Amino acid sequence: MVASDILVVDFAQKDNVLKLYPEPPLLSSDRSGWDGIQLQYHRHQPHKLAENYSKQHRIIIHDRSPSPPLVEEMIEHRFQTKQFSYGDVTVVPANVLNSACWNTEYEFITLSFEPSTFARYTFDLTDVADVEFIPNFSKPDPLIHSIGVALKSELEFSPVGSRLYVDSLTAALMTHLLRHYWAQKPIAQTGITALPKRRLRQIIDYIHQHLDQDLALAELAAIVQMSPSYFSSLFKQSTGLAPHQYVIQCRIERAKKLLLQGELTIAEVAHTLGFTHQSHLSRHFKRLVGVTPKAFLKSQ
Structure with a gap:
């Protein structure tokens, strides 16, 4: 050929x-x-x-x-x-x-x-x-x-x-x-096993200020001038959670507060916190809290 x-x-x-x-x-x-x-x-x-x-x-x-x-x-x-x-x-x-x-x-x-x-x-x-x-x-x-x-x-x-x-x-x-799968084995980074406290605080503050947005890993990594893979590894070492898990946890905690205020419906809370739809919020809410948003409100 x-x-x-x-x-x-x-x-x-x-x-x-x-x-x-x-x-x-x-x-x-x-x-x-x-x-x-x-x-x-x-x-x-x-x-x-x-x-x-x-x-x-x-x-x-x-x-x-x-x-x-x-x-x-x-x-x-x-x-x-x-x-x-x-x-x-x-x-x-x-x-x-x-x-x-x-x-x-x-x-x-x-x-x-x-x-x-x-x-x-x-x-x-x-x-x-x-x-x-x-x-x-x-x-x-x-x-x-x-x-x-x-x-x-x-x-x-x-x-x-x-x-x-x-x-x-x-x-x-x-x-x-x-x-x-690479011909040359990479030389591992040494000396840094977690994000410095100041940089971790930068990231956490940014996440809390943008919970309504569909955050990207590259966006978070750019704040501390790291590659997405390296940042993801250090973030998990620092918090015990992968970045997407941490963001979901923060959204659920914010959702609990918004639901208790009683000013928004469950669907509106989901939209406010960047979930794709109400069932998306409910699925993560039940996984982390143990009950659905409706059951949570009734228990309060």
């Missing part, structure tokens, strides 16, 4: 996926407003992908199928034929030649992201200036699988979703990739 016959796929372009697959994805984050990462959920009958490379790094997470598919993968003219298991993960870096074919109906998640996204999330987790992303044939990776499933569930629950939650999952993914 000559170079001109090889597909170049740009997952940032909505219709480019149809260059590669016979049908559009069942689920896509195209309109979700997610920052830096794209999810697609596919179901396809037996198919052979043309040789291609993409402009983005790509992770394929093998999901449940009626029967485990027998898949032949090609990455840079190396081949592997394997019966995929639920949760197996294939890693294909940007600009790496690849193809695949499978013999039965097949369901899978794809996560794609720009090389610049990886650099933005991890720039202060390593002092290596240039690291090489290593392609990997299908193998089990429980953490990547769980992140992919969590992102898919978030997209199904709310097409818009929580930016901070999605950003936190993305940061965890980028850190994991840096540790396990």
Whole structure:
């Protein structure tokens, strides 16, 4: 096959996926407003992908199928034929030649992201200036699988979703990739194990002043001039909670106060505190308080 016959796929372009697959994805984050990462959920009958490379790094997470598919993968003219298991993960870096074919109906998640996204999330987790992303044939990776499933569930629950939650999952993914899928092992940061008190107070004050907004991890990290992944790690060391968990907890505490004041309905409280809808507030309220907002009001 000559170079001109090889597909170049740009997952940032909505219709480019149809260059590669016979049908559009069942689920896509195209309109979700997610920052830096794209999810697609596919179901396809037996198919052979043309040789291609993409402009983005790509992770394929093998999901449940009626029967485990027998898949032949090609990455840079190396081949592997394997019966995929639920949760197996294939890693294909940007600009790496690849193809695949499978013999039965097949369901899978794809996560794609720009090389610049990886650099933005991890720039202060390593002092290596240039690291090489290593392609990997299908193998089990429980953490990547769980992140992919969590992102898919978030997209199904709310097409818009929580930016901070999605950003936190993305940061965890980028850190994991840096540790396990890069040619050079990153040099760990030393000496700082938590946010300095002054910087932590800056962040907490900012969160409380913007509880009504869909906060982004990069937005919080920029306040203390850190990469999102590094900030997320230090924040959890400092508070015991991931940033999105801390924000939800603060919103629920504010919700309790607003409900007791009796000036707003439950739906209005949900809207005021940045929840996507009333049931979103109720779900987190019951998880943290133990009762629904209605039951909480009755008990008071």
